[in-house]
Structure formats: structure tokens, C-alpha cells
Amino acid sequence: MRNYRVGMAKDASTKYYFIRNTDTMKIEVLPTKYLTHMTRANRSPNTIRRSAFAICYYLGYMEEKQMALEDVYALDYEKQYEHFTEYLNWLRSGNHKENKVKLPDNGTCNAYLKDVFRFYLFMEMQEAPDTQLSVLAYNQITIANAAGVKRTLRSKSFKGYLREEERKVRAAEKCEIVTILEACTNCRDQVLILLTSELGFRIGEILGIDYTRDIDYESHEVKVDFRDDNENDARAKNAEERRGKISMDTFDFLLYYLSEYWDVIQKQNYLFVNIQGETKGRPMKVDSVYDMFERMEKKTGIRITPHMLRRYYANTRWDADWPLEMISQALGHKHLDTTVRYLNVMDDKLKAASQEFYNRYSSLYGVQKLLEGK
Template identity: 80%
Template sequence: MKQYKVGFQKDGTVKYYFIRDVETLELCLFPTKYLTHLTRANRSPNTIRRSAFSICYYLEYLDEKEMELTDVYEMDFETQYGHFSDYLNWLKLGKHKENTEKLPDNGTCNAYLKDVFRFYLFLEMQTGQTGQLSVLSYSQMTVPNAAGVKRTLRFKSFKGYLKEEERKVRAAEKCEIVRILESCTNCRDQVLILLTSELGFRIGEVLGIDYTKDIDYENHEIRVDFRDDNENDARAKNAEERRGKISKDTFDFLLYYLSEYWDMIQKQNYLFINIKGDTAGKPMKVDSVYDMFERMEKKTGIRITPHMLRRYYANMRWEANWPLEMISQALGHKHLDTTIRYLNVLDDKLKASSNEFYSRYSSLYGIQDLLGRR
């Protein structure tokens, strides 16, 4: 049985997470203070929730080692380094979970450790701990350049993160989307899939749509608005507002959905609601969306996720010759590199463009003349 448990308490629409010792039923003071700090700092609910579990896992690890949080400060650099490297391996083996059928990937393990490191920085500020963990300090060395001018290079000491696997997320295909749409048992799920496919919004952004404010019914446009108090914890990733346009057919289907469930929808402001069970009429949450896609996978044998629909959106626009910058803006990306990773056709287009370029400028450098002189 696990020693620690994550919980939360709601104050209006705000969730305050805490970590409790299961045996004593007492709150873990500093971890709970840190989670409260994140909430008051307006960090996203998903970030706070992950931080809560990351710290909870680390407390379990310390409990197995019969250690306290502050014991690591008494370690020298190499022992500290080994301590956190062993923690990563402990996570990788799934020892933080009751069910070890599906082990976490390296990126997830690294993210958990980074959350722990952030907590330690908070702990140092709260307790007045002298200095910081050795593995979080910066090493530095002074080196001269060719002209003899010296400069100082600084770098973080801890290099023990697991090598992260490249994410192999493919774009959904049009035929798969059509098959899933045909298999849906209600128009709410169909509208959700259509909007995600045509707007390229993140699932949190889709669930955060306020049908009274965010839909331009005249121009068939839907906007992303950053709100931090959504009842269903749906939240835009970036604070920048952006808009997307949907097709006339999808807009007509959206109106049909609103009319079909108007008795429940009109009692609140969210576009997507639960339509069955004890929570009928309440705003739909992310977990419910993934549950729906899992049901569709069992029914059709086709695996689709909201992220795959975003990639479908990106690839369809790329094939329609949209500029890369426009696709990036539509997806809400801060960096073009992120957008490029979404485009599974990019390599083929680069190859084709390169072949065309070299066929037109085959003698660009006079290579044949150079070879003829040898």
C-alpha cells in the first residue's frame, strides 16, 4: 500500500491540491504549500496536478529509502547525482504505480524529476536552507579564445536525465475520421471531432468554448479565449487569442447539435456537455473525451486522439499550400520547429523541391568542368 496520496479541495472553481500521509492522515506540509503556491501563481490545473503526483511519487521513493526530504543536502555531489539518477530508474521500472502493465516513457520520467527539482528550489526559499542542491548548481569554467580574451562558460551540473524517445505521433487520416464519425452514437461526439479536425484547436481549447461568447454565428468563426476559471479545468495553453473558421456543413451540424441538446445546454455556457448520467448537463472534461475515443477504438479498431486530429489539420493545410507561418499561428505554436514536427509530408516536399532545384541548376558550380580537368 502506498504511503502518500494526492487529493484536492475546491474553493469555487479553483482546485487546491494537497498530499496526505495515508497512515497519519496528516498533510505533508511543504509539498502542500508548494502546490498552493502554484495555484496562487495561476499555473494551469494540469501542471499543478502533474506536480502533485510527481512529488507524491518522490515521497514514496524517499520512504522506501528511509530518507527525509532534507537528507539529500548532506550528500556530496556524486551521491546526490546517483540518488536522482536512481530515482529516474525507479520511475522507469514503474515502481511508483500500482499497475505496471504500461511503463512510463523516458520523457515522462524526466518531467517528474524536473517537478521535484522545482519543488526543492521552493523548499530552499521556504526553509532558509543554505545553498542549493549540488546537482542544481551551475558549474563554470573560464577559457580563453583565439585572441586570448577569457570568457566564463556556465552549465547545469545534472546531466543524468534519461534519453527521451522521439514522439511517434502520426496524423489521423481522412478515411479514419469518416469511419469514426459514422460510428458515433450521438451528434455531440461528432461535432467535437469535426471542430477539432477543422480548427486544429487543442482539446482543452475546444472544451473551453463558450457558445454565448466565442462563436461568431454570422461568419462561422470560433475563437480561443484564455480563461483560468473554467469549471471543467479546460484551459488554453497560451494567453493569446486566436480564431478559426469552420465549413458551412460543419456549422450547420453545430446548430443541429445545439438544438438537439438545448434543454441542457441553455442552463450553462459551455458548448460541450455531458449528455448522460449523474453529470448530465455539466461541462464535459478532458477525461471524458479520451474515454469516448477509447470506446471508438474498441468499436472500429481505429485509434485516434485529439492530438492526431491537430496533426491532420496541419497536414491538410500544408498540402493546400498554406504558408508554414500561417499554420503555426493557427495551431497556437510559439515556435516554427514545433509546427514542422507536425508535418509528415514535409520531408517528401523538401526532397521533391530539392530535385527540381538541382535539375534546373545542375551546372551551378561547374562540377563537370572540374572533373574533366582531372
């Protein structure tokens, strides 16, 4: 990061990120203003933190180039394209890190560049409303469907992102989950694994569960919704509320966990808390969950992650003949193709579901007429 460092200050429970030039010891005003804007817009602290580092890396890149942020606007389209493509390759080579032992993958590099583009868009709104990066200009075409309704298709012209490999994450197996559960040394970890497996919630959503208002103790349902005041920074990825039902056995185990650690849990509202050490009684954080799974891997030789448990949930529901749309909604996905990637195989059931979907909706876009040559 050369002469730039990311810092963080807290105001009550709110985290504010900033970027400092360590050569002059001054705060970089515009980047910090953008990060403050993100905080006030209730973006996730983890998202803001990643954006802070992305911009910090970019400032280091610009320092090497001996360029100011505004200089990029003077470049023509081809030069801008080349500039940001070189930035991606600069990141991929690990030039943003002091230690190059572990290089970032293509997806991480692309995410950093997208953060930089968002920062430039903020700059344009704040500093130069009539200015726009050429590589962020839109290509667009307008088409009409069979009913004559026009739609405008837009795509950004920058296509220089690095090719990302498909995430090779498999679903956990039932026998593996049972082995991990047996290896756990406390019922808190067991309840966390069971809820993640039976609800399909993201780990941030699981850790954000408020036992005083998110659990329906009569119907054995657990809900998740967006809150921006979670002390452990665990937030729902999407803002919509979702509900899931847990089995009787898991519910009984949940009650046992609450009674076992009630002296610690009752002092706050989060379901999952640290149960020992200096942070005993504080809300459990994501890093602690991954540390737990790493301990279980060393103990059993079985590698399981929270994401693998979500995939287990998706596949068991698919095997139980749940409609694809229902699984997608339960997982909190915005797009069906994301849900499809969670499933182990493209089998006859998925083909039939896809065919049913297109048969139902293709007429809206005049597909049948197009296929028939009308």
C-alpha cells in the same frame, strides 16, 4: 507511494491538492504549501495534480533511503547526480506503484523528476534562500553576434534524464475521419470531431469553448483564450488568444447541434456538455472524449485521437501551401520544430521553407561571415 497519499479538497470551484502521511495522518506542510502556491499561481489543475503525485512518489523514495528532503543539500555534486539518477531508475522500475502491470515510460519519469526539481527550487526560496542544489546550478557562456550584441547561453548541469523516444503519432486520414463521423450516434460527437479537425485546437481548448462569447456567428470564427475558471478543468495550454475559421457545412452542423440540445446547453455557457446520465447538462470532460473515441475504435476498428486530428489539421494546411510559421501559430506552438514534427514528411517544400527562413535571419548572427571564414 508507501506512507504518502495525494488528497484534494474543493473551495467553491477551486481545487486544492495536499499530501498526507498515512502513518501519522498529518499533512506534509512544505509540499502542500508548494501545491497551494501553484493553485494560486493559476496553474492548470492537471499540472498541479501531476506535481502532487510526483512529489508523493519522491517522498516514498526518500523514505526508502531513510533521508529527509534537506539531506540532499549535504551531498556533493556527484552524489546528488547519482541520487536523482537512481530516482529516475526507481520510477522506471515501477517502485512507486503498488501494481507494476504498466510501467511508466522515460518521458513520464523525466517529467516527475522535473516536478521534484521545481519543488526544490520552491523550498530554496521559502526555507533557505542561500542554498542551491548543485545539479541545478547553471553552466553559462557569453557570446557576441555580428552586431556586437552579447547573449548569455545558460544550461542546467543535470544531464541524467532518461532518453525519451520520439512520439510515434501519425496524422488521421480524411477517410478515417469520415468513417468515424458516420459511426457517431449523436451530433455532439460529430461536431466535436469536425471542430477539432478544422481548427487544430487542443482537446482542452475545444472543451473550453464558451458558445456565448467564443464563437463569432457572423464570420464563422471560433477563438480560444486562457481562462482559469473552467468547470471541466479544460484550459488553453498557452495564454495567447487564437482564432480559427470553420467551413460553412460545419457551421451549419454546429447550429443544428445547438438547436437539437438547446434545452440542455442553454443552462450554462460551455459548447460541449454531457447529453445523458446523471451528469446531463454538465460540461464535458477530457476523459469522456477519450471514452468516445475508444467506443468508435471498437465499432469501426479505426483508432483516432484528438492529437491525430491536430496533426491532420497541420498536414492539410501544409499541403495547401500555408507557411510553416502560420501553421505553428494556428496550432499554438511556441517553437517551429514542434510544428515540423507534426508534418508527415521532410519534403522539398519543407526544405525550401527552411532555406528561406535561414536566408532571412542568418545575417543577424553573422552566419554568412562565419561560413565564408571572415
